[in-house]
Amino acid sequence: MATESPLQQFTIHPLADIHIGRIDLSFTNSALMMLVAAAIVTGVMVAAGSQGKLVPGRLQAAVETLYEFIANMVEENVGAEGRQYFPFLFTLFMFVLLGNLLGMIPYSFTFTSHIIVTFALAATVFIGVTLIGIARHGFHFLSLFAPHGVPKVLLLLLVPIELLSYCIRPFTLSIRLFANMVAGHTMLTIFAGFTGSLGIFFFAPIVMDSALVLLEFLVAVLQAYVFTILSCLYIKDAIHLH
Amino acid sequence: MDLASAKMIGAGLACIALVGAGIGIGNVFSALINSLARNPSAQVTTWAFLGFALAEATGLFGLLIAFMILFAF
Numbered sequence: 001m002a003t004e005s006p007l008q009q010f011t012i013h014p015l016a017d018i019h020i021g022r023i024d025l026s027f028t029n030s031a032l033m034m035l036v037a038a039a040i041v042t043g044v045m046v047a048a049g050s051q052g053k054l055v056p057g058r059l060q061a062a063v064e065t066l067y068e069f070i071a072n073m074v075e076e077n078v079g080a081e082g083r084q085y086f087p088f089l090f091t092l093f094m095f096v097l098l099g100n101l102l103g104m105i106p107y108s109f110t111f112t113s114h115i116i117v118t119f120a121l122a123a124t125v126f127i128g129v130t131l132i133g134i135a136r137h138g139f140h141f142l143s144l145f146a147p148h149g150v151p152k153v154l155l156l157l158l159v160p161i162e163l164l165s166y167c168i169r170p171f172t173l174s175i176r177l178f179a180n181m182v183a184g185h186t187m188l189t190i191f192a193g194f195t196g197s198l199g200i201f202f203f204a205p206i207v208m209d210s211a212l213v214l215l216e217f218l219v220a221v222l223q224a225y226v227f228t229i230l231s232c233l234y235i236k237d238a239i240h241l242h
Numbered sequence: 243m244d245l246a247s248a249k250m251i252g253a254g255l256a257c258i259a260l261v262g263a264g265i266g267i268g269n270v271f272s273a274l275i276n277s278l279a280r281n282p283s284a285q286v287t288t289w290a291f292l293g294f295a296l297a298e299a300t301g302l303f304g305l306l307i308a309f310m311i312l313f314a315f
Contacts, residue, residue, distance in 0.1 A: 007313050176295075179302040186309065219295075226295040 006189040010113050010182065030111045037098035037111075041091075066094070070228065077232040081239050088128075089235075092121065093228040100181065100220035104213070112223075113181040115174060122174035125231045133238035144241050173230055180223050184216045253311045259304020266297030 014026035048063035056064055070090045074082040096112060103110025111117050133141040145162040146155055191212065194205040274290040 005313060007309070172299075175303060175306070176299040179306045180295075180299065182309065183302045183305050219298075222291055222295050226292060229292060 006186045006193065007182075009185060009189060010110070012114070029109045030114065030117070033099070033102055033109045033111045034117075037095060037102055040102075041094045041098055045094075073229060074232055077229065078236045078239065082232070082235060085235055089228055089231060092125075092231060093224055096121070096177065096227050097221065097224035100224055101217075103181065103185065104217060104220060110181050110185060112177055113185060115178045118174035118178045119170065121227075122170040122177075125173065125234060126170040129231075129234045129238045132235065133241075136239060137241065141238075141241070144237060169234065173227065177223050177227055180219055184212075184219055188212055188216065249311055249315070253308040256304050256308035256311060259307075260301045263298055263301020263304075266300065267294055270294050270297055 012028045012030050014028050015032060016027040018025045018027060044059070045063060048060045051057070051060060053060060067090070070093055071086060074086050074089055078085065099110065099112040099117075102108055103113065133144065137143075145159050145166065147158060147162070150158055188209055191205045191209050195202050198204060270290055270293040274286060277284050277286055
């Protein structure tokens with residue numbers, strides 16, 4: 001058994017104490033990693049975009065691949081009207097992706113492993129999507145909760161279900177990302193903790209951990225992708241209703 | 243029964259959720275292999291990975307409850 005809790009890696013500790021009145025605004029390791037993620041995304045994008053060669057170099061090609069990846073996703077899922085939401089979705093994708101990937105560096109901190117961070121992102125998407133829907137369709141937006149061609153009697157059952165599934169979206173969206181990150185990193189720590197206690201079989205957890213690290217990289221990219229594509233689908237729902 | 247052992251049993255029970263995730267992930271990839279074997283040019287791999295992530299997440303909700311039982315209370 002590991003002597004310390006495997007959840008210890010997720011503790012937030014302040015790097016610089018800032019208190020305004022009774023509000024704790026300390027600059028924490030979580031905030032630092034967010035700044036690093038934002039700085040890396042901005043730096044790479046600006047460095048790749050400022051040259052703007054017709055025949056792209058390596059960096060520019062990589063950034064263009066990412067750009068096209070998200071642009072195609074928005075195009076396919078939302079359609080031409082989705083273009084105006086592309087900057088938001090691209091920023092969201094890069095931020096979550098960098099958060100997940102920076103967490104894979106040993107002894108660093110995964111800010112997406114905190115429910116409040118992912119919930120803030122998901123709530124932004126949810127509130128934004130609801131406002132877009134209401135702004136575009138007014139009261140007609142409510143027809144999102146009543147599928148077409150359903151008998152009137154069934155609507156009594158379906159409308160509450162649709163309403164509920166709409167309202168739990170920010171929770172499922174945020175818990176999915178947060179639980180994946182927490183479970184993955186905890187699993188790595190727990191397996192690593194077996195190394196000392198297994199005696200001559202010490203190599204088994206190391207082999208397992210090496211495989212799990214690969215899986216975690218897959219999950220890190222995949223969850224950023226899933227977060228973005230689900231945001232895309234929610235925006236599609238708000239624009240096209242059903 | 244004291245609280246500590248009840249916690250352990252509860253955490254173990256919460257992990258039963260992973261049965262469903264296992265079935266779901268198996269289903270997703272069996273369907274992917276099936277469709278790719280029938281039509282190798284089918285563009286379904288991204289959807290399969292989306293399905294994998296969604297199915298995996300449901301199991302993680304159960305795992306999360308196990309963690310909460312063990313460490314949060």
